[in-house]
Each structure stands twice: as structure tokens, then as C-alpha cells.
Amino acid sequence: MDIAWTAELRGWVEDSALQHGFSLAGVAPALEADDPLASETGERFTAWVDAGRAGEMEYLKRRDSDGALLRTSARVALPWARSIIVCALNYNSAGPRSIDPTEAGAGWIARYAWLGDAEGRPTDYHDDLLARLRNVEAALRQRVTCQTRCYVDTGPLLERDFAARAGVGWIGKNTCVLNQEHGSWLLLGVIVTSLTVPAEVVLDVAADRCGSCTRCLDACPTGALIAPRQMDASTCIAYLTIEKKGSIPPELRAGMGRQVFGCDICQEVCPWNRKAPVIARHDLQTRKELVNPDLGWLAALDQAGFKELFAGSPLERTKRGRVLRNVAIAMGNSGQREFVPQLEAWAAGEDSALAESAQWSLEQLQAKTSEQL
Numbered sequence: 378m379d380i381a382w383t384a385e386l387r388g389w390v391e392d393s394a395l396q397h398g399f400s401l402a403g404v405a406p407a408l409e410a411d412d413p414l415a416s417e418t419g420e421r422f423t424a425w426v427d428a429g430r431a432g433e434m435e436y437l438k439r440r441d442s443d444g445a446l447l448r449t450s451a452r453v454a455l456p457w458a459r460s461i462i463v464c465a466l467n468y469n470s471a472g473p474r475s476i477d478p479t480e481a482g483a484g485w486i487a488r489y490a491w492l493g494d495a496e497g498r499p500t501d502y503h504d505d506l507l508a509r510l511r512n513v514e515a516a517l518r519q520r521v522t523c524q525t526r527c528y529v530d531t532g533p534l535l536e537r538d539f540a541a542r543a544g545v546g547w548i549g550k551n552t553c554v555l556n557q558e559h560g561s562w563l564l565l566g567v568i569v570t571s572l573t574v575p576a577e578v579v580l581d582v583a584a585d586r587c588g589s590c591t592r593c594l595d596a597c598p599t600g601a602l603i604a605p606r607q608m609d610a611s612t613c614i615a616y617l618t619i620e621k622k623g624s625i626p627p628e629l630r631a632g633m634g635r636q637v638f639g640c641d642i643c644q645e646v647c648p649w650n651r652k653a654p655v656i657a658r659h660d661l662q663t664r665k666e667l668v669n670p671d672l673g674w675l676a677a678l679d680q681a682g683f684k685e686l687f688a689g690s691p692l693e694r695t696k697r698g699r700v701l702r703n704v705a706i707a708m709g710n711s712g713q714r715e716f717v718p719q720l721e722a723w724a725a726g727e728d729s730a731l732a733e734s735a736q737w738s739l740e741q742l743q744a745k746t747s748e749q750l
């Protein structure tokens with residue numbers, strides 16, 4: 378017999394998530410692919426992939442044997458799925474924003490990658506959230522018999538869509554999940570379950586509170602937010618700096634500014650983040666050395682230095698070569714002539730994407746100097 382959610386079980390699981398360190402939690406139904414609500418999302422996602430918006434992120438384009446994109450419904454890849462527990466962790470810190478004035482020559486690493494443990498060692502949110510989810514999952518399975526699977530990022534499902542349907546927050550025009558109290562500095566983890574959602578259990582759906590605001594769309598330096606809630610990920614700085622292999626299209630480089638890993642701009646300008654609470658936790662600290670890091674310091678990291686600083690952090694997966702490529706572009710955008718020797722050394726090197734990016738940056742600095750003469 379199918380085991381179903383009750384209002385009491387749902388309240389209990391949400392409390393359990395908070396006890397295990399999450400800031401918010403909720404439950405969303407995993408609807409059948411032909412349910413009108415799910416098919417609307419599925420059609421939107423399919424159109425997005427077909428329009429080339431996913432760039433080179435091949436994992437987003439995975440299909441089942443019938444040709445359906447896995448992410449169009451949780452039930453495509455996980456036919457037993459009936460509901461999704463969505464847990465969110467606030468990772469805001471008291472640190473500055475990338476749009477605040479700072480030293481010339483400082484780069485930017487996205488806020489979520491600043492996280493370290495109590496001793497200041499790098500932490501990857503995937504590991505941290507997964508450990509917390511597994512505790513909630515174990516507690517749930519002690520209480521009821523059901524099938525479960527935990528994911529942070531890696532599951533074949535649209536986490537933000539489920540977060541909105543679980544009442545965790547609404548999907549802002551910048552495509553991020555936003556909560557009225559916590560803003561959008563939230564990382565998501567999900568527990569897929571076989572627990573059904575009976576009609577009498579009313580689930581929360583967060584109301585859209587973006588109103589007439591368009592600050593995120595106006596602030597995006599590369600125009601990646603092509604319409605409210607629609608991103609061309611292939612031009613988003615987070616994609617270019619984290620996911621894109623090889624060379625970055627030259628026409629997008631100036632817009633990248635000083636971003637070395639990820640991009641926070643469309644969240645920093647959001648009025649809902651002005652009063653977002655700051656994470657106050659012993660086990661998740663801000664690694665201050667990663668806030669406004671000096672580009673020259675990042676450039677000087679050899680393989681061993683990179684490993685010491687980033688092993689176990691989200692930058693590890695992007696690897697040193699791609700991070701240096703981003704540093705080279707940020708140097709070109711900095712207007713700082715002091716970076717010329719480093720760029721010349723890279724331009725003469727063997728890594729073709731790095732050499733070509735460094736050459737581009739040398740030309741930017743040259744053009745800037747000519748302008749000033």
C-alpha cells in the first residue's frame with residue numbers, strides 16, 4: 378500500500394530539516410509528466426534546451442529511451458517518485474558585494490564558494506548539504522517505510538521548480554529562488570520520496586513578490602537575463618567562468634568584469650537581499666582570503682598552492698587552468714598595467730585558451746593606455 382503524507386508528518390519533517398541545520402524546508406508533489414502543471418514546466422524546459430540556452434552543459438540535455446528530457450518531470454528518471462522534500466540553507470555572510478567599490482586589481486569569487494569549516498578549511502556545499510539531507514532521510518525512514526534518494530545539484534530534476542512548489546520561495550525574475558525572510562542566498566538540497574500527497578494535505582506555494590521590479594535584468598552585465606525568469610545560460614558569467622571549457626567568446630569578456638568564479642550581481646541588486654539574515658554558524662565560516670582576492674595573488678598560485686587553497690571547495694572542479702583563464706580576463710578588464718608582465722608570460726605559454734585570453738587582455742590594457750595618452 379502507498380504510504381502518504383499527513384499534515385503531522387509534513388510538519389515533523391520540516392522541523393527535522395531545521396534541526397539538522399537547514400534554514401527552510403517544504404514538500405512538493407512529484408507530478409506525472411502529463412499533469413497540466415508538470416507539463417507546463419516540462420514544455421518550458423524543453424523549449425529552453427532546444428533554443429540552445431544550456432550552452433555546453435550536456436548533463437541538462439540528457440534524455441530517456443523515449444527521447445524525453447530527464448528534467449521535464451522527476452518521474453521520468455525516477456518513476457517511483459511521488460513527492461520531493463526541498464531543504465534550503467542560507468549561506469549569506471557579512472562580506473561585501475561584488476558591486477561595492479574596492480581595490481583596483483581585486484577579483485571576485487562567488488559568495489557560495491567562500492564557505493569553510495570551523496577551522497577555515499574549504500567546504501563544498503554539495504558535501505555539506507548532502508550530509509545534512511542524509512540525516513533527515515535517516516530520521517524519516519525510521520518513522521515511515523518509503524523509498525528515498527538525496528540530491529544536491531546532481532539529480533535529474535529542476536530543484537528550483539520544486540522549491541517554489543514546496544513553498545520555500547518564489548522564482549525571481551533572475552531565476553533564483555527567493556524567500557521573503559531569507560532572500561535568495563539559499564542553497565537547495567532535495568530528498569525524492571515515494572510518499573504520495575493526498576488531496577487533503579494542502580501544500581504551500583510561495584507567492585511571487587517581484588512585482589514591477591526589474592533590477593536584476595537591468596544589472597546583468599552580459600544580458601543573460603533575456604526576459605523575466607528566462608536565462609540564456611550560455612551567456613551567464615557563472616556559466617562562462619565555472620562551466621565553459623576552452624576559450625570564452627570575446628564579445629562576452631568585457632562584461633565579465635572582475636568575476637573569476639561565478640557571479641552574484643543579479644542577487645546583489647535584489648531588494649529582498651538587503652535585509653537577508655547573515656549565517657551565524659560555527660561549522661560554516663567565511664574564508665576571508667577569498668573575499669575580493671587580489672588577481673596577482675591568484676595568478677601566482679602554482680598547482681600545489683591552488684590545491685591547498687581550493688581542494689574540497691567548488692573551485693576544485695573548475696580546475697586551475699580555467700580559473701587562470703578567468704583571472705587573465707579579469708586582469709584585462711582591470712585597467713591595471715601592473716598585470717602586463719604576467720599576461721605576457723601567459724600569452725607566450727602552452728595553454729592555448731589561457732594564452733589567447735592573456736593576449737586579448739594585453740590588447741585591452743594597451744587600448745586603455747592609448748586612451749589615457
Ligand code: B12
Pocket residue numbers: 418421422425434437448487488489529530531532534535536537538541548551552553554555561562563564565566605606607608610613615616619620638639640641643
Ligand atoms: C545548470 C545550473 C546553473 C547554470 C544555469 C542557471 C539557470 N538559471 O538555468 C549556471 C551555471 C548559469 C548557474 C548559475 C548559478 N547557479 Co546554478 N544551477 C544549475 C543547476 C545544476 C540546474 C539548473 C537548471 O536546470 N537550469 C535550467 C533552467 C531552465 O531551469 P531553472 O533554472 O530551474 O529555471 C526554472 C525557472 O526559471 C522556471 N520558470 C520560468 N518561468 C517561470 C514562471 C513560473 C510562474 C514558475 C513557477 C517557474 C518558472 O522554469 C525553469 C524550469 O522549470 C541547479 C541545480 C538543479 N539540479 O536544479 C543549480 C542551481 C540552480 N544553481 C544555484 C546557484 C546558487 C547558482 C549561482 C548563484 C552560482 C553563482 N553565484 O555563480 C548562479 C545563479 C545565476 C542565476 N541567476 O540563476 C542554486 C540556486 C539556489 C537559488 N536560491 O535559486 C541551485 C539550485 C543549486 C543548489 N543546489 O543550490 N547554475
Ligand code: SF4
Pocket residue numbers: 551596597598599600601602608612613614615640641642643644
Ligand atoms: S549571474 Fe551574473 S551574468 Fe548570470 S544572470 Fe546573474 S547577473 Fe547575469
Ligand code: SF4
Pocket residue numbers: 549550551552555586587588590591592593594643646647648649
Ligand atoms: S531584483 Fe527585483 S525582479 Fe529581480 S529577483 Fe529581485 S525582486 Fe525580483
